[in-house]
Amino acid sequence: MSLTHLDKHGRAHMVDVGHKDETQREAIATGRMGMQAETLRLIQVDGLPKGDVLAVAQVAGIMAAKKTHDLVPMCHPLMLTKVSLDFLPHLPDEADPSAYIEITGTVRTTGKTGVEMEALTAVTVAGLTIYDMCKAVDRGMRLDAVRLVKKTGGKSGDWTYEL
Amino acid sequence: MSLTHLDKHGRAHMVDVGHKDETQREAIATGRMGMQAETLRLIQVDGLPKGDVLAVAQVAGIMAAKKTHDLVPMCHPLMLTKVSLDFLPHLPDEADPSAYIEITGTVRTTGKTGVEMEALTAVTVAGLTIYDMCKAVDRGMRLDAVRLVKKTGGKSGDWTYEL
Amino acid sequence: MSLTHLDKHGRAHMVDVGHKDETQREAIATGRMGMQAETLRLIQVDGLPKGDVLAVAQVAGIMAAKKTHDLVPMCHPLMLTKVSLDFLPHLPDEADPSAYIEITGTVRTTGKTGVEMEALTAVTVAGLTIYDMCKAVDRGMRLDAVRLVKKTGGKSGDWTYEL
Amino acid sequence: MSLTHLDKHGRAHMVDVGHKDETQREAIATGRMGMQAETLRLIQVDGLPKGDVLAVAQVAGIMAAKKTHDLVPMCHPLMLTKVSLDFLPHLPDEADPSAYIEITGTVRTTGKTGVEMEALTAVTVAGLTIYDMCKAVDRGMRLDAVRLVKKTGGKSGDWTYEL
Amino acid sequence: MSLTHLDKHGRAHMVDVGHKDETQREAIATGRMGMQAETLRLIQVDGLPKGDVLAVAQVAGIMAAKKTHDLVPMCHPLMLTKVSLDFLPHLPDEADPSAYIEITGTVRTTGKTGVEMEALTAVTVAGLTIYDMCKAVDRGMRLDAVRLVKKTGGKSGDWTYEL
Amino acid sequence: MSLTHLDKHGRAHMVDVGHKDETQREAIATGRMGMQAETLRLIQVDGLPKGDVLAVAQVAGIMAAKKTHDLVPMCHPLMLTKVSLDFLPHLPDEADPSAYIEITGTVRTTGKTGVEMEALTAVTVAGLTIYDMCKAVDRGMRLDAVRLVKKTGGKSGDWTYEL
Numbered sequence: 001m002s003l004t005h006l007d008k009h010g011r012a013h014m015v016d017v018g019h020k021d022e023t024q025r026e027a028i029a030t031g032r033m034g035m036q037a038e039t040l041r042l043i044q045v046d047g048l049p050k051g052d053v054l055a056v057a058q059v060a061g062i063m064a065a066k067k068t069h070d071l072v073p074m075c076h077p078l079m080l081t082k083v084s085l086d087f088l089p090h091l092p093d094e095a096d097p098s099a100y101i102e103i104t105g106t107v108r109t110t111g112k113t114g115v116e117m118e119a120l121t122a123v124t125v126a127g128l129t130i131y132d133m134c135k136a137v138d139r140g141m142r143l144d145a146v147r148l149v150k151k152t153g154g155k156s157g158d159w160t161y162e163l
Numbered sequence: 164m165s166l167t168h169l170d171k172h173g174r175a176h177m178v179d180v181g182h183k184d185e186t187q188r189e190a191i192a193t194g195r196m197g198m199q200a201e202t203l204r205l206i207q208v209d210g211l212p213k214g215d216v217l218a219v220a221q222v223a224g225i226m227a228a229k230k231t232h233d234l235v236p237m238c239h240p241l242m243l244t245k246v247s248l249d250f251l252p253h254l255p256d257e258a259d260p261s262a263y264i265e266i267t268g269t270v271r272t273t274g275k276t277g278v279e280m281e282a283l284t285a286v287t288v289a290g291l292t293i294y295d296m297c298k299a300v301d302r303g304m305r306l307d308a309v310r311l312v313k314k315t316g317g318k319s320g321d322w323t324y325e326l
Numbered sequence: 327m328s329l330t331h332l333d334k335h336g337r338a339h340m341v342d343v344g345h346k347d348e349t350q351r352e353a354i355a356t357g358r359m360g361m362q363a364e365t366l367r368l369i370q371v372d373g374l375p376k377g378d379v380l381a382v383a384q385v386a387g388i389m390a391a392k393k394t395h396d397l398v399p400m401c402h403p404l405m406l407t408k409v410s411l412d413f414l415p416h417l418p419d420e421a422d423p424s425a426y427i428e429i430t431g432t433v434r435t436t437g438k439t440g441v442e443m444e445a446l447t448a449v450t451v452a453g454l455t456i457y458d459m460c461k462a463v464d465r466g467m468r469l470d471a472v473r474l475v476k477k478t479g480g481k482s483g484d485w486t487y488e489l
Numbered sequence: 490m491s492l493t494h495l496d497k498h499g500r501a502h503m504v505d506v507g508h509k510d511e512t513q514r515e516a517i518a519t520g521r522m523g524m525q526a527e528t529l530r531l532i533q534v535d536g537l538p539k540g541d542v543l544a545v546a547q548v549a550g551i552m553a554a555k556k557t558h559d560l561v562p563m564c565h566p567l568m569l570t571k572v573s574l575d576f577l578p579h580l581p582d583e584a585d586p587s588a589y590i591e592i593t594g595t596v597r598t599t600g601k602t603g604v605e606m607e608a609l610t611a612v613t614v615a616g617l618t619i620y621d622m623c624k625a626v627d628r629g630m631r632l633d634a635v636r637l638v639k640k641t642g643g644k645s646g647d648w649t650y651e652l
Numbered sequence: 653m654s655l656t657h658l659d660k661h662g663r664a665h666m667v668d669v670g671h672k673d674e675t676q677r678e679a680i681a682t683g684r685m686g687m688q689a690e691t692l693r694l695i696q697v698d699g700l701p702k703g704d705v706l707a708v709a710q711v712a713g714i715m716a717a718k719k720t721h722d723l724v725p726m727c728h729p730l731m732l733t734k735v736s737l738d739f740l741p742h743l744p745d746e747a748d749p750s751a752y753i754e755i756t757g758t759v760r761t762t763g764k765t766g767v768e769m770e771a772l773t774a775v776t777v778a779g780l781t782i783y784d785m786c787k788a789v790d791r792g793m794r795l796d797a798v799r800l801v802k803k804t805g806g807k808s809g810d811w812t813y814e815l
Numbered sequence: 816m817s818l819t820h821l822d823k824h825g826r827a828h829m830v831d832v833g834h835k836d837e838t839q840r841e842a843i844a845t846g847r848m849g850m851q852a853e854t855l856r857l858i859q860v861d862g863l864p865k866g867d868v869l870a871v872a873q874v875a876g877i878m879a880a881k882k883t884h885d886l887v888p889m890c891h892p893l894m895l896t897k898v899s900l901d902f903l904p905h906l907p908d909e910a911d912p913s914a915y916i917e918i919t920g921t922v923r924t925t926g927k928t929g930v931e932m933e934a935l936t937a938v939t940v941a942g943l944t945i946y947d948m949c950k951a952v953d954r955g956m957r958l959d960a961v962r963l964v965k966k967t968g969g970k971s972g973d974w975t976y977e978l
Contacts, residue, residue, distance in 0.1 A: 005219075005296045011707070012219045012296070014714055016734035018676055018760050024507055031306075055381040055500070056168075056175045059562045060236050062503055063389070066558055066566055067234070069718055071288050072295045073223050073711045077718055077731055079566055081601060082505035108507050110601075112733060112762075116302075117295050124287045124306070125234050132235045132280050133168045133175070139279075139311055139322055143194075143287070147305035148298075159302055174381070177388055179408035181350055181434050187833055218707040218826070222888045225829055226715070229884055229892055232392055236385045240392055240405055242892055244927060245831035271833050273927075275407060275436075331545075331622045337870070338545045338622070340877055342897035344839055344923050357632075382494075382501045386562050395881055397556070397614050398621045399549050399874045403881055403894055438896060438925075442628075443621050450613045450632070451560050458561045458606050459494045459501070465605075465637055465648055469520075469613070473631035474624075485628055513670055544663070544870040548725045551666055552878070555721055555729055568729055570764060571668035597670050599764075657871075657948045664871045664948070683958075708820075708827045712888050719886070723940050724947045725875050768954075769947050776939045776958070777886050784887045784932050785820040785827070791931075791963055791974055795846075795939070799957035800950075811954055 005074045014074050020112040025153035029119035030104045031146035033127045037092050037099040039138040043130075044089065053133045054087045054101075061085045061126030065107055065118045075117050082108040083118070085126055103127055104149075114154050120146065168237045177237050183275040188316035192282035193267045194309035196290045200255050200262040202301040206293075207252065216296045217250045217264075224248045224289030228270055228281045238280050245271040246281070248289055266290055267312075277317050283309060331400045340400050346438040351479035355445035356430045357472035359453045363418050363425040365464040369456075370415060379459045380413045380427075387411045387452030391433055391444045401443050408434040409444070411452055429453055430475075440480050446472060494563045503563050509601040514642035518608035519593045520635035522616045526581050526588040528627040532619075533578060542622045543576045543590075550574045550615030554596055554607045564606050571597040572607070574615055592616055593638075603643050609635060657726045666726050672764040677805035681771035682756045683798035685779045689744050689751040691790040695782075696741065705785045706739045706753075713737045713778030717759055717770045727769050734760040735770070737778055755779055756801075766806050772798060820889045829889050835927040840968035844934035845919045846961035848942045852907050852914040854953040858945075859904060868948045869902050869916075876900045876941030880922055880933045890932050897923040898933070900941055918942055919964075929969050935961060 005012050043053045065083045069075040088102040105122035107115040127143040134141065152158045168175050206216045228246045232238040251265040268285035270278040290306040297304060315321045331338050369379045391409045395401040414428040431448035433441040453469040460467065478484045494501050532542045554572045558564040577591040594611035596604040616632040623630060641647045657664050695705045717735045721727040740754040757774035759767040779795040786793060804810045820827050858868045880898045884890040903917040920937035922930040942958040949956060967973045 005216075005299075011710055011737075012215050012714075013710075013736035014732070014734055016760060018733035018762055052175050052381060053168075055378060056236050056385055058500055058502075059382055059385040060234065062501075063559070063562050064234055070715070071223065071227055071230070071234075072292050073219050073715050074292075074295060076733065077566075077729075079568065079600070079731065080503070081507035081565065082503055084502035085500075108505060110507055111731070116298060117291065120291055120294065124291065124309075127309075128280060128283055128287065129235050129237075131283065132237060135279060135311075136168075139314075140324060142308060142310035144307045144309070145305060146287075146290075146307070146309070148302055151302075161303060174384055174411075175388075176384075176410035177406070177408055179434060181407035181436055215707060218704060219711055221826055221828075222708055222711040225827075226885070226888050233389070236389050239407065240403075240892075242405065242894065242926070243829070244833035244891065245829055247828035248826075271831060273833055274405070331542075331625075337873055337900075338541050338877075339873075339899035340895070340897055342923060344896035344925055378501050379494075382562050386560065390560055393556075393560070396878070397549065397553055397560075398618050399545050399878050400618075400621060402896065403892075405894065437894070442624060443617065446617055446620065450617065450635075453635075454606060454609055454613065455561050455563075457609065458563060461605060461637075462494075465640075466650060468634060468636035470633045470635070471631060472613075472616075472633070472635070474628055477628075487629060541870060544867060545874055547663055547665075548871055548874040551664075552722070552725050566729075568731065568763070569666070570670035570728065571666055573665035574663075597668060599670055657868075657951075664867050704827050705820075708888050712886065716886055723875065723879055723882070723886075724944050725871050726944075726947060768950060769943065772943055772946065776943065776961075779961075780932065780935055780939065781887050781889075783935065784889060787931060787963075788820075791966075792976060794960060794962035796959045796961070797957060798939075798942075798959070798961070800954055803954075813955060 012074055017076060017112040022110055022112055023153050024110050025114045026108045027114060027116045027119040027151045028106050028149045029123045030149050031123040031127050032100045032102055032144045033130050034098060034100040034144060035141040036138050039134050040089055040091060040099045053130060056133060057126040057129040058085045060129040061105060061122040064125035065122040068118045068121045072117050076113050078109045078111045080107060080109050080118060083122060085122055114151055116148050116151055175237060180239060180275040185273055185275055186316050187273050188277045189271045190277055190279045190282040190314040191269050191312045192286045193312050194286040194290050195263045195265055195307045196293050196304060197261060197263040197307060198304040199301050202297050203252055203254060203262045216293060219296060220289040220292040221248045223292040224268060224285040227288035228285040231281045231284045235280050239276050241272045241274045243270060243272050243281060246285060248285055277314055279311050279314055338400055343402060343438040348436055348438055349479050350436050351440045352434045353440060353442045353445040353477045354432050354475045355449045356475050357449040357453050358426045358428055358470045359456050359467060360424060360426040360470060361467040362464050365460050366415055366417060366425045379456060382459060383452040383455040384411045386455040387431060387448040390451035391448040394444045394447045398443050402439050404435045404437045406433060406435050406444060409448060411448055440477055442474050442477055501563060506565060506601040511599055511601055512642050513599050514603045515597045516604045516608040516640040517595050517638045518612045519638050520612040520616050521589045521591055521633045522619050522630060523587060523589040523633060524630040525627050528623050529578055529580060529588045542619060545622060546615040546618040547574045549618040550594060550611040553614035554611040557607045557610045561606050565602050567598045567600045569596060569598050569607060572611060574611055603640055605637050605640055664726055669728060669764040674762055674764055675805050676762050677766045678760045679766055679768045679771040679803040680758050680801045681775045682801050683775040683779050684752045684754055684796045685782050685793060686750060686752040686796060687793040688790050691786050692741055692743060692751045705782060708785060709778040709781040710737045712781040713757060713774040716777035717774040720770045720773045724769050728765050730761045730763045732759060732761050732770060735774060737774055766803055768800050768803055827889060832891060832927040837925055837927055838968050839925050840929045841923045842930045842934040842966045843921050843964045844938045845964050846938040846942050847915045847917055847959045848945050849913060849915040849959060850956040851953050854949050855904055855906060855914045868945060871948060872941040872944040873900045875944040876920060876937040879940035880937040883933045883936045887932050891928050893924045893926045895922060895924050895933060898937060900937055929966055931963050931966055
């Protein structure tokens with residue numbers, strides 16, 4: 001078992017994927033943006049019925065997915081064929097007293113390598129954008145549980161996060 | 164109390180900071196990249212004494228800080244005067260059985276608005292880069308507790324995250 | 327009278343503005359995205375109040391303003407202090423049988439040179455984004471009357487487009 | 490009939506094109522940069538045959554075509570196989586008393602989706618660059634009639650702008 | 653014999669490669685970063701056994717290869733499948749009294765055109781980064797002998813630099 | 816004497832320049848693009864007076880200077896106030912039988928740190944662009960003698976390359 005981005009001498013490089021097949025691949029990632037309940041209510045009320053904060057975060061996350069190879073040094077450039085983001089707000093209730101927005105990013109490509117990093121990048125930049133747009137009222141927001149949920153396609157096969 | 168990035172009609176815009184003074188500002192953010200203990204040991208052993216995984220993550224985080232206004236839509240461009248990243252590995256012990264790397268990002272500017280987003284961006288992209296470089300051995304890594312720890316300077320004054 | 331971006335030998339360069347004062351500057355530009363009346367109604371119904379076509383165009387225009395110096399070769403980089411975009415839909419009426427969205431971009435900086443190009447870039451990229459999001463139903467849309475409306479600040483003084 | 494970039498809930502996303510065939514596609518767009526006759530003469534004398542204003546605009550438009558997916562949020566990244574720009578100056582004559590440069594952009598790809606946005610982006614950024622390089626002598630220039638002229642290839646078939 | 657990036661009228665364009673086959677291609681480029689012997693020793697000692705200066709230069713060169721089409725105007729975007737950089741330090745000896753680091757960049761793609769420019773870009777940006785990180789102690793460093801060493805694949809066939 | 820981009824633990828960071836004064840700074844760099852005499856003649860005939868190879872290289876170098884902080888990891892972003900490039904062709908003569916183009920880049924800023932890297936980046940990317948546009952006829956071209964010639968301004972004072 002070894003870290004494939006490190007070459008024989010311990011130096012990083014962008015691993016050769018030239019021999020891999022072009023296959024359909026998908027990755028789904030999630031993250032949770034925690035905030036005060038009042039902040040979440042402001043997002044829901046102020047940002048039009050469906051709220052501009054999330055509209056901006058959605059555009060930001062989608063655009064960021066396309067920049068992944070420009071952010072994560074050893075990532076290969078890929079022709080993304082689909083990027084989408086979903087936001088699921090959770091207001092405090094008896095089962096869970098916390099307020100947060102669950103962010104889910106889905107990315108697809110037809111390519112030689114997977115899109116895990118693109119899905120994770122979409123989720124984190126969407127989260128950062130929510131922070132930016134609400135920080136004037138809630139500087140203590142935090143992003144948690146950013147992780148890959150599932151990937152399909154490619155030689156290493158399918159994978160699902162086990163809780 | 165209102166969300167300053169939304170104008171009167173609920174649309175987003177980049178708020179006017181032209182009237183603000185140019186002052187020295189600093190922001191510190193942190194995040195925690197959780198992984199299997201074995202993965203953390205590989206990073207420490209394989210990546211040379213101090214390990215290339217972290218060297219790459221450090222460069223990635225610093226470069227990402229400079230791209231913040233290109234990632235987060237309503238962020239103002241700023242002349243960053245300092246960016247640094249620190250990594251503190253934690254191996255499982257009796258007090259805390261989890262393995263993780265604590266990432267801390269510090270950013271400074273002399274400008275009209277703060278660098279909170281830049282510090283948070285540095286931390287998250289460093290985290291994503293660690294994920295990318297280790298994902299072949301540990302796809303279940305997750306990034307938690309990404310938050311602003313402290314900011315100083317600017318009209319809104321100093322602020323510290325209260326645990 | 328000469329073209330200041332061309333040097334003595336007819337070659338382009340980024341003109342020296344180092345001796346100029348840093349002053350507050352503003353530029354306002356507009357453009358008109360023409361379309362079928364049915365397309366405009368779809369934007370208003372499907373979008374506003376859900377408003378997504380214009381929400382996406384707005385984010386795109388604001389982000390593009392920040393990239394102006396990366397698009398227009400001889401533009402100086404500038405610290406923009408404000409960017410906003412407004413959209414005014416016009417449905418056919420007796421006075422004017424055409425359907426269009428009037429796009430207005432406003433940009434401010436405190437700097438050594440003006441933000442005319444940033445305002446024009448915001449407007450055109452917002453227009454291109456509207457085209458992109460509606461092209462499946464109306465490939466014949468066109469962007470007209472992209473022009474600087476007004477600029478204030480700087481040594482060359484204020485200027486207003488005369489109709 | 491619906492706007493394909495909006496999902497079921499009215500939110501924007503990058504539509505899935507993974508199932509589409511990779512075919513040869515071409516798009517041609519045009520726009521018209523209007524100016525004072527004197528400005529056009531200056532471009533021709535100072536520039537053509539030294540031609541630098543148009544040489545710079547041409548490089549800017551070609552480079553911008555490659556950035557389209559970074560400017561227009563829901564655009565897919567594409568491997569462009571050709572980009573070219575042509576400029577046709579028109580000096581006032583009896584039939585048409587206006588002075589302008591007709592800009593034509595042609596883009597080709599072998600891909601899963603069309604290059605309309607790339608052709609339109611090349612034309613508009615070339616136009617903005619002409620404005621930038623001449624604005625010291627003619628701030629009233631305006632860009633009109635930016636539109637798709639023709640597209641070929643892809644499932645939706647060929648399309649031509651009907652005057 | 654003609655310069656293929658210039659069209660019939662002497663204007664530059666991105667040449668049409670749509671008809672070319674997608675084949676595996678590789679390019680290798682080198683360059684030599686000359687410096688004072690003392691500077692080279694500092695890199696070797698201070699930057700950990702293999703030294704952080706080179707770790708940063710390596711990341712910079714790899715990331716730059718991915719930006720080639722955004723730097724060199726007439727370059728086609730390409731899906732790089734591999735990028736690596738090697739550094740070979742040379743301390744003064746009897747045969748050669750100069751001190752330098754030989755930089756070698758290797759790039760591969762499966763595409764319609766070659767990756768010569770990507771390999772050359774990786775080498776030069778790695779060189780610039782070494783300069784940047786050492787300039788406080790040795791402003792007189794210089795980059796020499798940047799050239800393509802070898803290319804394979806594509807219709808024009810294999811090619812090797814002849815000394 | 817130490818390498819200022821490496822912190823106490825040998826890790827790279829973007830050094831703090833917040834305490835430095837904003838002063839006028841200039842840097843001049845040069846490089847030499849060697850080629851076959853026939854290639855240089857083609858550039859001069861096909862290009863100059865139509866000059867397109869150099870016109871494209873000039874735009875590329877100027878745009879690259881503005882991207883320096885996005886290419887060289889530890890570079891600070893700076894508001895460049897001037898960028899220019901000059902090309903001096905040398906055809907073989909008795910004193911020097913080689914054919915080359917001497918590239919000179921001049922960059923100015925009013926800022927807290929110098930523009931050496933920006934001048935060097937302008938020169939190298941201009942050189943790479945010449946290579947790209949001529950490589951179909953002369954793959955053996957090489958870039959030599961890339962170096963800082965002079966810098967003025969800043970606390971470390973003026974500096975000139977001593978031959």
